[in-house]
Amino acid sequence: MKMAFFLRTGRLGLLFLCLCLLPGSQACFAQAGSDEVTPEVQQLYSEARAAQEQGDTATAIAKYREMIRLAPGLAPAFNNLGMLYFNSGDYSNAAPVLERGLKLNARMTTAQTMLGLCYYELGENQKAEPLLERAVAATPSDGKLQLSLDHVLLALGKNDEAIRRLNEYLKVSPKDQQAWYLLGKTYLQLSEVALGKVNQIDPNSYVAHEVAGEIDESMHNYDGALVEFRKAVELAPQEPGTHLRLANVYWVMGKWESAQQEFRAELAHAPGDCVARWKLANSMMQSNAPNDEILKPLNEAITQCPQLMQARVDRAHVLINLKQPKEALPDLLLAQKANPGEPSIHFFLASVYRAQGDQEQARQELHTYAELQKAASAAVAEQANEAITLKSAAH
């Protein structure tokens, strides 16, 4: 009779081999020295099992420890004890136990996987790598194993290998958000390394200042970004992109006049940048420049980049202000097709239809605008409320 001993799944959801202790089980005797399975060992096993079923892990561990003292060649006992430690998060005890078990029987693949994960948890990445590689090779669809291996590879600085493996995994499991997140972080780390090299080569170059500025900007430290980008401009005023980066920061900060100045400077070196041209026009709108002056850069931006919908919406707005609603309609219809969920488009469509006397159409657009705007406002208010609630509760 074979007694299966199904071990509860550990924190990583692994199922382990059964421990076969009853006489007559050839497989078990193949693993263990049969003369080690004494009645006392069997009794300890039963007690350990009972304790486990009661949820009394400490007692089960004690029983297994006694078992391996009495039967030091019983590899499955080491495995089960290792599993108990692993599931309890006690990796520092799990690892040596599993090591001893594998010395007795190196073919226990599940124990190998478990040991690899222990090493990963303990930060012993060199040891973890080969074991997890074998584990992933055996079960390539196991996302958790894959991620663990990738974390190990990243820790060992093997970014390229980590990226390669992640990309391969994501081909078969494209909905694994954790994997995508890790891939993104990996690319970020790579970019940090690359950007760090920029600083090593020449910390006072305009490139180094741009890198520093971008890092500040990504953290919404616009004051810091302003300083760095300004330095980059001073060092390389003719270089395409330096004025643009500075202009963007001014734009986000609402410093419209300065933004305009820098966008113009950028366009002098990079006249084909339609986004910069649109933002120049937008800055002019924000600072309430005359509508006919705003129209010129908008027209140019759209001619360069007909799919730049934000420019089309701004142009429509300007045309409405200039009392040319009919001329605004084509832009708005194109923008609506591309971005049906953008509230402002529907608002301006309502203005155009109203100006044309089509009150019913105007009302419909306003209704759509209302629904979109209410949803957007509610989302913002909910986030603000959550933020305040969390901040109030934090200590």
Next chain:
Amino acid sequence: MQSAPGSPGGTSTAGVFAPVHDAENRPITAGGFVDRGPVVFVDDSRSSGLTAWRYSGGTPEKRYIVESLGGGVALLDYDHDGWLDIYLVNGMTYDAMSGKAAPPHAALFHNNHDGTFTNVAAQAGVTNDRWGVGVAVGDYDNDGWPDLYVTNVNGNRLYHNNHDGTFTDVAVKAGVALGVWSTGPTFGDYDGDGRLDLFVPGYTAYDFSRPPVAGSDQVASNNCRFRGVSVFCGPRGLRGEHDHLFHNNGNGTFTDVSRQAGVDDAPGYYGLASLFVDLDGDGRPDLLVANDSTPNYLYRNKGDGSFEDLSFESGYAVNGDGRPAASMGIAVGDDRNNGMLDIVNTDFSDDYTVLYRNAGDLTFNDASRQAGIAETTIPFLGWGVGFLDFDNDGWKDLFIGNGHVYPQVDQHDWGTSFAQRPLLFRNTRDGKFTLVPAVKGTGLATLLTARGVAFGDLFNDGKIDVVINNLDASPTLLRNVDPDRHHWIEFALVGGPRSPRDAVGATVYLTAGGIRQRGDVLSGGSFASSNDPRVHFGLGDATGIQKLEVHWPDRTVEQVAPPAVDCIDTIEENRGVTARFCPSATTATVNPGER
């Protein structure tokens, strides 16, 4: 689709505008005076006795938003002597909150009938002694005497008029005390049962023990800058307070019906002013709520005890740029004499005051630029506002009280100032308005920190005067001395038996000189204030009235025999004119105080 970041900071504005200066290089909000011109208002604040009182709110530095709102003003004849009295809401000081000083008191200035006023708040029992904001007048119990609802940051008052010169606060017993930051209330009989109901907008949550400062847990994000300068936080970024509609049960109590009525403001927008007013002519009061930096509300009264939110569909939620403005005050008026009420909302500096033209069917279009008020108002931060026919030519003009909220503006060349002059726009009768120049030494050339503004005929001379509650200063009484010799008429309406006794919600249509004008009896509006409940009409050169029609709140229509001009008439529902006071006569035909 990427879009511009939008105006950063705690309030909504239209971006940044180049500063406008006058000939002496002063910001236009504190200058732009002329040496000569028609004198419309004189500042009678001192001679009237009003300067004996002063509004106090926090500290001059204005570190917190609660210190910036100021208080409202109500005009009411609390003692039935036929003359308007003045109620002024006060704020609070931190010393008073901690018990180290007496609290600033509200004022009830009794009209002495001779151009002077006496503060009787203490004797009347209406000193409030809380951090006050707004006031609305309404005879909620239909006993014929006006009552007061005063809103505060922490616990509102319902002052019941005891008919003997005193009031009793019954807010708790009535169930309308609330306890959250309440602002500009309005009375109106929304369900047509003949009793005034009450709407109270909510502003933001506010904890005095943990005021909102940059980086604190009371502010969601960095909303504590204006034009890049650190200022007090909010309202954006602060948790909003919801609005409340209280149904009058007819027994001295009210029931909160906000949710079932559909006006509970689920998102928690920052409500500052409100007004029950019939916008679609169906005889039922609709509801307007001016929200600060969040979309305004326009609720259509469905006639079944609930409202339909048509804020966006009507066009009132946002301005013509599709942006929710920092709305502060509301005025309604039939300025085109077409029977339809247009709406004006005041708002922040670096933004224009919005005139919403009524296109019928509850559709409103932003006509601010076409009307000629947009450009002028951009540098000003407007608060109390009202339509008034200051020159009695039969066309309603527009008055705005202004004053900034950030003292820091005086340290920068932004074209604005903390204390600002009021603006008076004259109706040019073609859908447009023109600014009346501020002549030096006159009322329009005073620099004020205006907040609540109320309009009424304080001296019973047929001319509309203005009372302004100024932040951290004495109030201003602008006496109308416009040199016109136009005729006028005023009506004090008394409703019954199925209309509210004070006739709030009634609409009067008067035809004279070939023009059909409209006037409404309203409670609330402006900023946190309440106007003279009498309906005033300027008649131009017309010496007689061709037609007079009253649409009572119970939806009956009464044709009233046209009375003589240049008088104040009392019209009682189904009884016609029952009292008359003609200031030009040596004796009154009937004592205006008698009801």
